[in-house]
Amino acid sequence: MTSPTVPNADAPTSRGWWKENQQRLAPWLFLAPGIFMFLVYVIIPIFQSINISFYDWDGLGEATWVGTGNYVELMDDDAFYTSLKNNVIWLVLYMLAIPMGLFVALFLNQTVRGIRIYKSLFFFPFVISQVVVGLVFAWFYDPSYGLLNIALGWFGIDPIAVLADERYVTYGIIAAGLWPQTAYCMILYLTGLNAVDPEQIEAARLDNAKGVKMLWYVILPQLRPATFIAIVVTVIGALRSFDLISIMTDGGPWGSSRVLAFYMYEQAFSEYGFRMGYGAAIAVVLFLIMMVYIVGFLWKMYRDEKGR
Amino acid sequence: MQNNCSIIWNFALEEKGRFMFQKVKVLTAALAASTIFTSAAIAGELVINTDTSDPAPKAAFEALIEGFKAENPDIEVTWNLFDHEGYKTSIRNFLTADAPDLANWYAGNRMLPYVNAGLFEPVDDVWEEHGLKESLGSSLGSMTIDGKIWGVPYTYYQWGVYYRKDLFEQHGIAVPTNWEEFKAAGAKLNEAGITPITIGTKYLWTAGGVFDYLNLRTNGYDFHMALGKGEVAWTDDRVKATMNNWKELLDAGFFIENHAAYSWQEALAPMVQGDAAMYVMGNFAVAPLREAGLTDDQLGFFQFPVINPEVPLAEEAPTDTIHIPANAKNKEDAKKFLAYLARADVQSQINETLGQLPINKGSTVGDDKFLQAGYEMLSNTDGGIAQFFDRDYPAEMAKAGMEGFQEFMVKPERMDAILERLEKVRQRVYK
Known part of the structure; x- marks a missing residue:
């Protein structure tokens, strides 16, 4: 039986090496620019930072090897523990943005005349720069002219210098940070709420589910993707809390509002910095803390992929 | 992952962002x-x-x-x-x-x-x-x-005490030339409901200026420089003497409240409004004070008063280059x-x-009265001319020092702990 119509399967020379391997190579070629950037700007600098953390270096002159000297010093540095403690406070309290954002989103998820305007207004703090947020709150807290203390005055409470008091300063800055972060979470939940299946709500209604029960058992499970993203961005937001601290207190009073990120910046880059090695050591510790979270994140991703 | 890593290399950018704002x-x-x-x-x-x-x-x-x-x-x-x-x-x-x-x-x-x-x-x-x-x-x-x-x-410029001449005259206070008079002047001002000294320590260096003067007047130029070179312990009794003088002022309510919340410019406001009467500052404070409406009849300058009469008077006059x-x-x-x-x-x-x-x-020196006063004061200075705390002391020591001073001004009772901390920094910085 002649089969002239069957294509010649063993004629690789005519198809070429490229055509042969196209399927396998294409993804890597598309990924190449990304991988290159990721290596140059993320992966390699991580190892460079770790390397620098073993040196005593002013960023200009010769670097001298000090081994784990920077880390030993870190363990005996009160400012480091203050920063670490503040980082934890940030991580915990910043999470409030998620329920607050959910609440606002539920509140705004209705069809009223002009609701878009209200939504925009609630989203507004996220659009403006962190710098502006910081300035606004710094004025709000101002001990002599700030709105907060004028308001406290109505109740006969003495003015509180939130930003000059080591007891309140971190909480004051976090409150400022929660304002835009809540708006961010709100937007995430608003989009999530759009995707809630109306049929399920209908069915739940028929089963007489209402209020909190409806929210907890029907709505929230459907919002899980939104919640996950909200947690991710909030954790990142908390760990990179830098701008607000820099603007509102510059780490003060006497360094009591510093977080690790800010302390690292101060040691390495600020006016009185010049301690690249020590700054890098702080960065490595911060990185390790983040690794815990990164690993958790990756593990969840992996599990979700597998579960599908 | 990428987000987290971005945090690390973002610091370089943040630094830039900070100066932009x-x-x-x-x-x-x-x-x-x-x-x-x-x-x-x-x-x-x-x-x-x-x-x-x-x-x-x-x-x-x-x-x-x-x-x-x-x-x-x-x-x-x-x-x-x-x-x-x-x-x-x-x-x-x-x-x-x-x-x-x-x-x-x-x-x-x-x-x-x-x-x-x-x-x-x-x-x-x-x-x-x-x-x-x-x-x-x-x-x-x-x-x-x-x-x-x-x-x-x-260029260089003098430091010293800028004061509200009109308020001093109103309350019958003469320009203080020594420590007792200075404290008495402050007491009188406090009685009249005026805070003696305004200061904004948010960016720390203003507190360094106060320390410089107290230390120069208590222990003199040579000691001040030796401390800057790391030759003297911060827990030394002479440093404690300086701090105790400072504590006297703090205990007597000399400085405005909540100064840690203000920059030096924000701290000008109480002085302009007449809520505070003095400012330990450099001559650059004159321009904004005038701009805010104070006339030369209201604003005056005097040399930081003598504390220890045995110490030759040294001044602070930073040089720009x-x-x-x-x-x-x-x-x-x-x-x-x-x-x-x-x-x-x-x-x-x-x-x-x-x-x-x-x-x-x-x-030729401009005929501005503050310039003339500064010129005269500095020409007659025989105790030595200091640059400024953060120019005479190495960066790391200066940063830790000024932070300590800020804390001390709010919590004077922590003096010993602060000095011990500074001593720890000294041992590391000058090794």
């Missing part, structure tokens, strides 16, 4: 600077970087550069204006990466890191050729490191500029605009 108006200049750096300087082009972003210094430099251009029409001058605070971090980058031909900075220990790193060019030949050792002789000491001269100073970076492309013209800057008439003119004191002894 404070200095919106010079942002364009900073951006322009980064583009200019990339174009290599051609012959006859002179690039100058300065941090003179406040109104008076800006005007002074405009005039200075115009004057230089008029005399050297063949040299094309490019001037990059940086914000004052941001400059302190950006100078490190541009000195190593894309150096201008001239950059302003400060005398004393503050230029030490750049000198040690070989980023500044010695300019002994300029001093030699134009006889500057004679005309700028007073600042030779603070410009010399390792036997070489590293720049040309163009211009340097040639080692990586500059057009050093020849840069030296021309330095020679021009050192001239008596040029220094007279620039300091007239700055409202500060010229270094050149042939220059």
Whole structure:
């Protein structure tokens, strides 16, 4: 039986090496620019930072090897523990943005005349720069002219210098940070709420589910993707809390509002910095803390992929 | 992952972002600077970087550069204006990466890191050729490191106590000349419901100025410098004596409340409004105080009072300087500029605009009453002239010190713990 119509399967020379391997190579070629950037700007600098953390270096002159000297010093540095403690406070309290954002989103998820305007207004703090947020709150807290203390005055409470008091300063800055972060979470939940299946709500209604029960058992499970993203961005937001601290207190009073990120910046880059090695050591510790979270994140991703 | 890592390398950007916010108006200049750096300087082009972003210094430099251009029409001058605070971090980058031909900075220990790193060019030949050792002789000491001269100073200014003359007169207080009178004056002001001294310690350095004066008056110049060189322990009884003097003022309610929340400019407000009567400051505070509406009849200046009569009076008078970076492309013209800057008439003119004191002894001092007072005070100073806490003390020590002073001013009861902490820093910094 002649089969002239069957294509010649063993004629690789005519198809070429490229055509042969196209399927396998294409993804890597598309990924190449990304991988290159990721290596140059993320992966390699991580190892460079770790390397620098073993040196005593002013960023200009010769670097001298000090081994784990920077880390030993870190363990005996009160400012480091203050920063670490503040980082934890940030991580915990910043999470409030998620329920607050959910609440606002539920509140705004209705069809009223002009609701878009209200939504925009609630989203507004996220659009403006962190710098502006910081300035606004710094004025709000101002001990002599700030709105907060004028308001406290109505109740006969003495003015509180939130930003000059080591007891309140971190909480004051976090409150400022929660304002835009809540708006961010709100937007995430608003989009999530759009995707809630109306049929399920209908069915739940028929089963007489209402209020909190409806929210907890029907709505929230459907919002899980939104919640996950909200947690991710909030954790990142908390760990990179830098701008607000820099603007509102510059780490003060006497360094009591510093977080690790800010302390690292101060040691390495600020006016009185010049301690690249020590700054890098702080960065490595911060990185390790983040690794815990990164690993958790990756593990969840992996599990979700597998579960599908 | 990417987000988290981005946090790490974002710090470099954050640093930039930080300086942008404070200095919106010079942002364009900073951006322009980064583009200019990339174009290599051609012959006859002179690039100058300065941090003179406040109104008076800006005007002074405009005039200075115009004057230089008029005399050297063949040299094309490019001037990059940086914000004052941001400059302190950006100078490190541009000195190593894309150096201008001239950059302003400060005398004393503050230029030490750049000198040690070989980023500044010695300019002994300029001093030699134009006889500057004679005309700028007073600042030779603070410009010399390792036997070489590293720049040309163009201005300095006195520190001291600026006070509300009208309030003092109203409450029958004479200008205090010694510690007892000073404390009595404060007590009277407090009685009248006026806080004696305003200060804003948010950015820390203002507290350094107060410490400098208390220490200079309690222990004298030599001790103050020895402490700066790390030769004396911070837990030394003499340091404690200084701190105890400070504590006396704190206990007597000398300083405004919540000073840790204010910058030095924000702390001007109580003085303008008459809620506070004195400010331990540099002469640059006069311009904003006048702008805020205080007349020369309301505003006065006096030398920081004597504490220990056995100690010769030393003053604080920081010197501002211009340097040639080692990586500059057009050093020849840069030296021309330095020679021009050192001239008596040029220094007279620039300091007239700055409202500060010229270094050149042939220059004339403006007839402003604060300048005259400062000039007279500094000319008669025999105890020594300090630069400033963060210029005389190494950066790390200065930072820890000023932070400690801020804490001390709010929590004086922590004195011993603070001094012990500073001692720990000293042992590390000077090893």
